Amino acid sequence: MKKTDILKKLRSSGLRPTKQRVEIAKFLFEREKTFHFTVESLNRLLTKKSVSKIALATIYNTVHAFKTAGHLSEVEVRGNKTYFDTNVSNHHHFYDSETSELIDIDASDIVIQKIPKAPNGKKIKNVEVFINLKN
Amino acid sequence: MKKTDILKKLRSSGLRPTKQRVEIAKFLFEREKTFHFTVESLNRLLTKKSVSKIALATIYNTVHAFKTAGHLSEVEVRGNKTYFDTNVSNHHHFYDSETSELIDIDASDIVIQKIPKAPNGKKIKNVEVFINLKN
DNA sequence: TTTTCACTTTAGAATTATTATAAACTAGAA
DNA sequence: TTCTAGTTTATAATAATTCTAAAGTGAAAA
Ligand SMILES: [Mn+2]
Ligand SMILES: [Mn+2]
Ligand SMILES: [Zn+2]
Ligand SMILES: [Zn+2]
Numbered sequence: 318m319k320k321t322d323i324l325k326k327l328r329s330s331g332l333r334p335t336k337q338r339v340e341i342a343k344f345l346f347e348r349e350k351t352f353h354f355t356v357e358s359l360n361r362l363l364t365k366k367s368v369s370k371i372a373l374a375t376i377y378n379t380v381h382a383f384k385t386a387g388h389l390s391e392v393e394v395r396g397n398k399t400y401f402d403t404n405v406s407n408h409h410h411f412y413d414s415e416t417s418e419l420i421d422i423d424a425s426d427i428v429i430q431k432i433p434k435a436p437n438g439k440k441i442k443n444v445e446v447f448i449n450l451k452n
Numbered sequence: 453m454k455k456t457d458i459l460k461k462l463r464s465s466g467l468r469p470t471k472q473r474v475e476i477a478k479f480l481f482e483r484e485k486t487f488h489f490t491v492e493s494l495n496r497l498l499t500k501k502s503v504s505k506i507a508l509a510t511i512y513n514t515v516h517a518f519k520t521a522g523h524l525s526e527v528e529v530r531g532n533k534t535y536f537d538t539n540v541s542n543h544h545h546f547y548d549s550e551t552s553e554l555i556d557i558d559a560s561d562i563v564i565q566k567i568p569k570a571p572n573g574k575k576i577k578n579v580e581v582f583i584n585l586k587n
Numbered sequence: 588t589t590t591t592c593a594c595t596t597t598a599g600a601a602t603t604a605t606t607a608t609a610a611a612c613t614a615g616a617a
Numbered sequence: 618t619t620c621t622a623g624t625t626t627a628t629a630a631t632a633a634t635t636c637t638a639a640a641g642t643g644a645a646a647a
């Protein structure tokens with residue numbers, strides 16, 4: 318991902334490209350593979366990596382703005398912390414509770430043969446498959 | 453579910469059948485259909501239904517003892533609250549985010565045709581399917 | 588340029604869910 | 618009955634997240 322894309326992500330999230338936000342955005346989006354994180358883990362990694370410390374409130378605000386803009390998604394994981402995902406396409410997850418690690422599964426790698434119809438006047442919005450791992 | 457079963461559930465959870473615990477257990481298990489709840493919703497319903505108010509700490513403790521004993525399971529739902537489930541068999545869920553309501557799907561009603569193999573030295577512990585509903 | 592001001596960052600306070608604590612209470616064995 | 622381990626409860630503590638309000642910043646207006 319190029320620098321211009323970072324700026325585009327910020328602008329499309331309604332955010333001015335400040336020093337802190339660019340640093341967060343680069344950390345999140347300038348990578349090959351999907352990145353799964355909690356605000357706490359992101360904060361820890363950012364503090365380790367960068368010179369200037371970014372306030373936790375700024376990280377929360379920026380992450381939420383990206384989520385609202387559709388540049389980050391949220392993954393449901395057991396526990397009290399919220400997990401975010403740089404992969405915003407429809408996909409599934411392996412979860413290793415030993416390491417608290419999420420691993421992406423491409424939507425095409427899971428095929429569901431039989432599924433019940435939605436109740437009453439409802440429709441199916443999306444289907445999430447979560448595969449818990451053990452040793 | 454009969455009274456003796458309630459006492460059995462309590463005993464097998466390592467809990468003496470006190471007034472409060474019997475009241476909670478009856479409320480949870482003396483019903484036909486599966487019951488999905490948060491500690492907050494359970495507390496609200498118990499307060500409405502019963503004469504004596506049960507301390508929140510007692511509800512937390514009792515629910516956790518039931519969960520540890522395998523009489524309740526936990527369901528991952530978006531948000532910060534923990535959802536519990538009186539259905540402890542392997543099954544799946546519809547989720548209506550409008551009403552925050554979970555609806556059970558029997559394991560046999562979902563058939564997965566293709567699934568990726570577990571990474572490295574890991575095995576699949578279980579597969580949870582979560583179907584989000586919309587109007 | 589200097590000024591201006593809307594937008595930002597930040598530390599810390601507030602809120603919410605949950606867990607821990609410790610004192611008063613109770614079931615049930617002795 | 619008495620005794621005591623186990624229990625209930627109010628309240629404190631903790632943890633994740635959100636709110637607040639004061640100080641900071643930077644681009645555009647004057
Ligand atoms: Mn969660
Ligand atoms: Mn949750
Ligand atoms: Zn993912
Ligand atoms: Zn269920």
